[in-house]
Amino acid sequence: MRARPDPPPTPLLEVNRISVRFGAVQALERVSLEIRRGEIVAIIGPNGAGKTTLLNVVSGFYHPYEGQILFEGRDRTELRPYDVAALGVARTFQNVALFKGMSVLDNIMTGRLLKMRGSFLLEALYWGPAMKQELEHRAFVERIIDFLEIQAIRKASAGKLPYGLQKRVELARALAAEPKLLLLDEPMAGMNVEEKEDMCRFILGVNDEFDTTIALIEHDMSVVMDISDRVIALDYGRKIADGTPDAVRADHTVIAAYLGVAHA
Amino acid sequence: MLEAVFLSPFKDMVGAPTFLMEVLIGGVAAGLMYSLVALGFVLIFKASGVFNFAQGVMVLFAALTLVGLIERGAPLVVALALTMAVMVALAFAIERVVLRPLVNQEQIILFMATIGLNFFLEGFGEFAWGSDVKKLDVGIPDTSFMAWGVQVNRLELTAAITAAVLVAVMAVFFQRTRIGRALRAVADDHEAALSIGIPLNTIWIVVWSVAGLVAIVAGIMWGAKSGVQFSLSLIALKALPVLILGGFTSVPGAIAGGLIIGVGEKVAEVYWGPLVGGAIENWFAYALALVFLLFRPQGLFGEKIIERV
Numbered sequence: 001m002r003a004r005p006d007p008p009p010t011p012l013l014e015v016n017r018i019s020v021r022f023g024a025v026q027a028l029e030r031v032s033l034e035i036r037r038g039e040i041v042a043i044i045g046p047n048g049a050g051k052t053t054l055l056n057v058v059s060g061f062y063h064p065y066e067g068q069i070l071f072e073g074r075d076r077t078e079l080r081p082y083d084v085a086a087l088g089v090a091r092t093f094q095n096v097a098l099f100k101g102m103s104v105l106d107n108i109m110t111g112r113l114l115k116m117r118g119s120f121l122l123e124a125l126y127w128g129p130a131m132k133q134e135l136e137h138r139a140f141v142e143r144i145i146d147f148l149e150i151q152a153i154r155k156a157s158a159g160k161l162p163y164g165l166q167k168r169v170e171l172a173r174a175l176a177a178e179p180k181l182l183l184l185d186e187p188m189a190g191m192n193v194e195e196k197e198d199m200c201r202f203i204l205g206v207n208d209e210f211d212t213t214i215a216l217i218e219h220d221m222s223v224v225m226d227i228s229d230r231v232i233a234l235d236y237g238r239k240i241a242d243g244t245p246d247a248v249r250a251d252h253t254v255i256a257a258y259l260g261v262a263h264a
Numbered sequence: 265m266l267e268a269v270f271l272s273p274f275k276d277m278v279g280a281p282t283f284l285m286e287v288l289i290g291g292v293a294a295g296l297m298y299s300l301v302a303l304g305f306v307l308i309f310k311a312s313g314v315f316n317f318a319q320g321v322m323v324l325f326a327a328l329t330l331v332g333l334i335e336r337g338a339p340l341v342v343a344l345a346l347t348m349a350v351m352v353a354l355a356f357a358i359e360r361v362v363l364r365p366l367v368n369q370e371q372i373i374l375f376m377a378t379i380g381l382n383f384f385l386e387g388f389g390e391f392a393w394g395s396d397v398k399k400l401d402v403g404i405p406d407t408s409f410m411a412w413g414v415q416v417n418r419l420e421l422t423a424a425i426t427a428a429v430l431v432a433v434m435a436v437f438f439q440r441t442r443i444g445r446a447l448r449a450v451a452d453d454h455e456a457a458l459s460i461g462i463p464l465n466t467i468w469i470v471v472w473s474v475a476g477l478v479a480i481v482a483g484i485m486w487g488a489k490s491g492v493q494f495s496l497s498l499i500a501l502k503a504l505p506v507l508i509l510g511g512f513t514s515v516p517g518a519i520a521g522g523l524i525i526g527v528g529e530k531v532a533e534v535y536w537g538p539l540v541g542g543a544i545e546n547w548f549a550y551a552l553a554l555v556f557l558l559f560r561p562q563g564l565f566g567e568k569i570i571e572r573v
Contacts, residue, residue, distance in 0.1 A: 059459060061455075061458070080458075081458035081459055081461075082458055082461045082462060082463045082464070085458075085459060085460055085461030086461050090459070090460070091459050093455065093456065093459070097453050097455050097456035097459070098453070098456065099448065099449050099452035099453055099456065099457075100452060100453070101448070101452050102448060102449075102452065106445065106448075109445065110445055110446070110449045110457075110460055110462075111460050113442060113445065113446055113449075113460060113461060113462060114460070114461040116442045173460065174459075174460075177460060177461065
């Protein structure tokens with residue numbers, strides 16, 4: 001855990017009593033939480049607790065049947081994924097959703113699409129302002145590539161990379177959009193210890209250098225304790241704990257959820 | 265017998281190189297026309313995963329609109345511009361009325377919707393422009409000239425050049441522009457494309473518009489050659505083997521597939537046709553497609569179909 005100055009009062013993201021249901025399954029039940037600017041928040045919970053559903057709701061893939069989502073103080077409950085992206089929310093996926101047929105560089109460049117403007121014709125001719133724009137975006141993307149140490153694979157086809165690197169490229173694409181809020185769905189799943197350490201370093205670095213607020217889902221408790229400012233625990237679609245890593249780790253409901261105590 | 269199948273045709277080819285040249289040129293010209301129709305399919309399939317059953321009718325509809333406007337006294341250029349506007353408007357309408365309400369439905373449902381679109385366009389085209397066979401005159405005579413001792417048809421040559429230019433323009437569009445990059449992204453992974461802020465609806469309008477414009481070009485070329493009539497929509501059937509050969513997701517594949525089928529069926533017809541009493545041209549493409557389906561179902565350039573468990 002790291003010490004931090006007091007965050008400004010308006011939270012970046014506020015989720016108020018949202019509920020999501022899939023058929024008979026209550027995936028989320030009146031979950032409320034907030035994420036403050038500059039934080040790294042970890043969302044934990046056993047399988048099926050509703051962590052990914054929560055992320056999908058925040059990024060606009062699902063819509064809650066009740067409750068409200070505020071981003072920077074404004075109601076964003078009904079937005080679609082691309083509108084959410086335009087607001088400055090980027091995400092990665094649990095099972096890596098890269099554009100497998102494209103090169104690493106092209107993948108990351110797609111992350112800049114929202115920042116690009118201009119005319120078709122000029123772009124097609126690669127001429128004048130369009131060329132200048134492309135080069136500016138390239139420069140920013142190169143900065144991310146350097147930062148995440150993937151220089152060597154920038155021309156490689158994304159689908160052919162090993163899993164750990166794919167996760168890193170996906171993070172790079174999300175970063176390319178210069179998001180205010182970055183949502184990471186199990187960024188370290190399936191990685192070995194060394195890759196996990198690298199990923200931790202990158203996440204802390206992104207938070208620091210790019211000034212990005214981060215919410216991540218993670219199972220590895222030692223990672224969670226190391227990098228997060230705050231931990232939110234879910235179980236059966238409900239929030240069961242919210243606080244500092246140490247407090248949540250000591251919480252008896254959280255321990256019970258993880259040890260599989262019978263639910264009444 | 266064996267000699268007639270395996271030897272004589274090749275002797276004939278070597279014996280009369282100019283004639284072989286003419287057959288090949290005819291094949292390439294026909295092949296590029298098939299490619300044009302196939303391209304329309306590929307574009308829509310890539311971006312939305314929908315097999316657009318109505319592509320053939322779109323070709324017919326574009327040609328009908330163009331001819332209809334010309335018959336009503338519009339100059340060629342004006343008629344062309346209006347037809348383009350109609351096809352773009354059609355793309356907007358399809359997105360709004362067909363695709364948007366069916367978002368997240370099974371592929372087969374979208375496919376069925378395009379069958380409906382097929383019937384609607386066919387009926388609407390007949391209603392608006394009548395069902396007579398119309399002649400489309402684009403000012404290029406259907407005559408031949410001699411180049412280095414080889415007969416070349418002017419219309420076919422123009423069609424071939426137009427198709428080649430169109431393909432080049434599309435390649436640049438896909439590789440170089442922001443929208444092209446977005447299109448490739450959507451084709452690759454819907455979810456990821458949404459998450460980086462690509463509006464799917466806009467992309468659909470763009471691909472259906474481009475497919476509509478490709479349909480105009482195909483409609484003009486085929487219409488000028490064989491008249492604008494309702495059988496024009498059947499050339500979509502010839503595009504199917506092209507797609508199976510080239511792969512449903514590959515633009516270069518559509519071109520190569522078209523050329524292989526165009527040249528293959530002409531050569532087979534001319535040199536092997538007499539052995540079986542002719543008409544090879546009618547089934548060659550389908551037989552070739554069948555062979556491909558058995559041994560290389562993803563086509564020459566398509567992505568390998570791997571199911572991960």
